[in-house]
Amino acid sequence: MERLLFDLSIAIERGKENETSPYPPDLKGKPGAYEFTSRLLEMNCPPDTILKQGMMPGMDRIGKKFADGIVFIPEILIAAKAMKAAMTLLKPYFDNGAVLRKGKVIIGTVAGDLHDIGKNIVCMVLEGAGWEVFDLGVDVTKEKFLASLNEHPESIICMSALLTTTMREMEKSVTTIKQAFPQTKIYLGGAPLTSDFADKIGADGYFPDPHSLSKHLTGNL
Amino acid sequence: MNSRERITRILAGEKADRCGFWLGNPHPDSWAGLHDYFGTSTEEELRLLLKDDFRWICPWNAYQHPEGKPVFDMQRPGKTLSEGGVFADTINIDEVESFNWPQPEYLDFTGYKETLENAGDFYRAGGLWSPFFHEACDIFGMENYFLKMYTHPEVVHAVTQHLIDYYLAANRLCFEECGDLIDGFFFGNDFGSQHDILVSPALFTEFIYPYFRKLTELGKEYHKQIILHSCGSIFRVMNDLIALGVDAFHPLQAKAADMDADTLKQHFSGKVAFIGAIDTQDLLVNGSPDDVIKEVNRIKSVLGPSVVISPSHEALLPDVPPRNIEAMAKAVAGK
Numbered sequence: 198m199e200r201l202l203f204d205l206s207i208a209i210e211r212g213k214e215n216e217t218s219p220y221p222p223d224l225k226g227k228p229g230a231y232e233f234t235s236r237l238l239e240m241n242c243p244p245d246t247i248l249k250q251g252m253m254p255g256m257d258r259i260g261k262k263f264a265d266g267i268v269f270i271p272e273i274l275i276a277a278k279a280m281k282a283a284m285t286l287l288k289p290y291f292d293n294g295a296v297l298r299k300g301k302v303i304i305g306t307v308a309g310d311l312h313d314i315g316k317n318i319v320c321m322v323l324e325g326a327g328w329e330v331f332d333l334g335v336d337v338t339k340e341k342f343l344a345s346l347n348e349h350p351e352s353i354i355c356m357s358a359l360l361t362t363t364m365r366e367m368e369k370s371v372t373t374i375k376q377a378f379p380q381t382k383i384y385l386g387g388a389p390l391t392s393d394f395a396d397k398i399g400a401d402g403y404f405p406d407p408h409s410l411s412k413h414l415t416g417n418l
Numbered sequence: 419m420n421s422r423e424r425i426t427r428i429l430a431g432e433k434a435d436r437c438g439f440w441l442g443n444p445h446p447d448s449w450a451g452l453h454d455y456f457g458t459s460t461e462e463e464l465r466l467l468l469k470d471d472f473r474w475i476c477p478w479n480a481y482q483h484p485e486g487k488p489v490f491d492m493q494r495p496g497k498t499l500s501e502g503g504v505f506a507d508t509i510n511i512d513e514v515e516s517f518n519w520p521q522p523e524y525l526d527f528t529g530y531k532e533t534l535e536n537a538g539d540f541y542r543a544g545g546l547w548s549p550f551f552h553e554a555c556d557i558f559g560m561e562n563y564f565l566k567m568y569t570h571p572e573v574v575h576a577v578t579q580h581l582i583d584y585y586l587a588a589n590r591l592c593f594e595e596c597g598d599l600i601d602g603f604f605f606g607n608d609f610g611s612q613h614d615i616l617v618s619p620a621l622f623t624e625f626i627y628p629y630f631r632k633l634t635e636l637g638k639e640y641h642k643q644i645i646l647h648s649c650g651s652i653f654r655v656m657n658d659l660i661a662l663g664v665d666a667f668h669p670l671q672a673k674a675a676d677m678d679a680d681t682l683k684q685h686f687s688g689k690v691a692f693i694g695a696i697d698t699q700d701l702l703v704n705g706s707p708d709d710v711i712k713e714v715n716r717i718k719s720v721l722g723p724s725v726v727i728s729p730s731h732e733a734l735l736p737d738v739p740p741r742n743i744e745a746m747a748k749a750v751a752g753k
């Protein structure tokens with residue numbers, strides 16, 4: 198079982214989705230994340246163990262390599278794709294409560310801003326780290342953040358902005374959210390941002406990449 | 419020395435009387451504020467006032483399909499790059515081949531030629547923008563494009579080949595008709611994020627360089643200086659791009675990783691010219707005119723003489739106070 202969990206983590210890290218997927222070429226015809234997960238389930242491995250000891254370590258390793266500049270966007274996308282395929286097998290266990298996520302995260306690119314690749318990668322890494330992520334998309338107004346927070350009041354909020362003009366929008370959103378939900382943690386990221394800026398507008402932190410945010414969130418649990 | 423000679427010499431790595439200046443191409447939302455501050459009413463009037471040496475003249479309207487179709491009919495439902503276009507789910511080359519690719523015969527450069535003829539003694543950066551990498555992002559969806567580099571490389575190659583074939587044919591027609599009026603072939607692709615290149619060097623070698631090289635070769639065939647626009651941190655691939663024929667990089671996003679003037683000087687000085695470098699992520703937005711003047715002088719001393727001072731993104735946003743633009747322009751000519 199240990200061995201299979203390790204193989205699963207490698208399949209995810211390397212982006213091997215299933216047996217028929219052509220990538221990576223050296224694993225052609227070999228089982229992928231989907232097959233390893235289904236074998237583990239057949240062997241009655243607890244789904245929680247599959248998630249935490251098989252999937253999450255794979256995503257964590259690729260996320261760290263991405264943060265360190267060893268791999269790039271395509272490699273993280275393909276790992277996330279493999280993870281997603283394997284996750285479909287765990288869905289029933291999430292639904293019946295056999296597997297618990299770490300918590301909820303609401304995320305969006307702020308109003309006026311259409312840049313979303315970075316935000317999407319944050320979603321993938323956080324999902325891969327065991328969080329339930331509600332992605333509100335791009336051009337998200339403070340009203341939309343609030344509405345989602347009303348639905349999931351225990352969530353953490355993550356905002357992305359890539360433009361100096363929309364950083365200002367962030368300030369308004371943070372103020373509004375903190376007024377209505379003073380306890381809610383708000384984290385920021387995106388090209389022009391800095392920790393100073395996050396402090397100045399009353400957010401709880403800035404992270405340059407999703408891996409460092411994920412480490413911080415897990416540390417806070 | 420007129421502006422045209424000045425920039426031509428700077429980009430060729432030769433001595434000029436001063437460094438160059440390009441205002442950039444302010445975002446549509448910024449013009450009202452600029453005209454208001456400078457008391458101008460047309461774009462050209464403002465450029466003359468600021469002693470702008472550079473004119474970016476792109477044949478945006480040359481493609482005239484009889485039914486008004488766009489050059490690439492991407493069929494994307496939304497407006498973000500990650501949204502999938504017509505090839506979002508394509509895994510088969512036949513589908514790529516049967517797509518309605520643009521026909522160069524619909525190109526008409528008459529209006530473009532007229533604009534160039536009236537451009538005055540300014541450097542003319544032209545040719546088609548030719549952003550094949552971005553267009554591949556659009557037509558697949560950015561995430562699909564990157565994934566297919568691994569899962570369906572043959573599909574990515576087939577699409578890129580069509581994109582580049584069009585740009586080669588179109589630019590050839592353009593240079594045949596208007597070549598004498600154009601000084602630099604200015605084309606763009608954003609290859610970088612704030613921290614690094616978007617795809618690995620190995621994927622650059624496989625999916626970008628072979629096509630990129632064809633564009634630079636075409637430009638060289640028509641004796642154009644090659645100016646590449648790429649936002650973000652492209653430090654890792656700049657040597658390769660220089661070897662592939664780039665004469666000047668634009669816009670040098672000052673705050674992106676390894677794109678600051680000192681690093682650029684250390685690694686690329688004497689090999690290539692620079693256009694841009696005046697930070698739009700903090701300095702031009704939040705700094706004072708004095709800060710801007712100091713920085714322009716610093717950039718001149720670090721990257722000069724092979725530098726054309728310009729914002730680190732040409733689409734100046736409305737949050738940049740016009741007084742900072744004034745300071746930037748004035749500092750160019752000053753000692």
Ligand code: B12
Pocket residue numbers: 270309310311312313314315316318319355356357358359360361362384385386387388389403404405406407410445498499500560608609610611612613649650651669671674698699730731732733735
């Ligand atoms: C690709 C791109 C585009 C694409 C967008 C594609 C898309 N769907 O996202 C297009 C072409 C559409 C575009 C449009 C524009 N862009 Co643009 N764009 C870029 C570019 C080159 C790369 C951005 C990117 O995708 N990076 C890749 C991802 C993976 O990185 P990332 O977004 O930074 O995210 C990472 C981290 O920041 C972090 N992160 C991000 N969000 C969050 C959130 C949290 C909570 C956390 C923890 C972490 C985190 O994690 C991610 C993964 O590591 C940047 C250059 C740059 N320096 O970033 C310019 C850039 C952002 N764009 C810029 C501009 C000016 C524009 C336009 C205004 C241009 C125009 N002519 O209109 C428009 C604005 C459109 C709009 N309203 O939003 C400027 C902004 C300058 C400024 N003053 O702020 C930049 C900086 C370029 C430059 N030379 O200066 N752009």
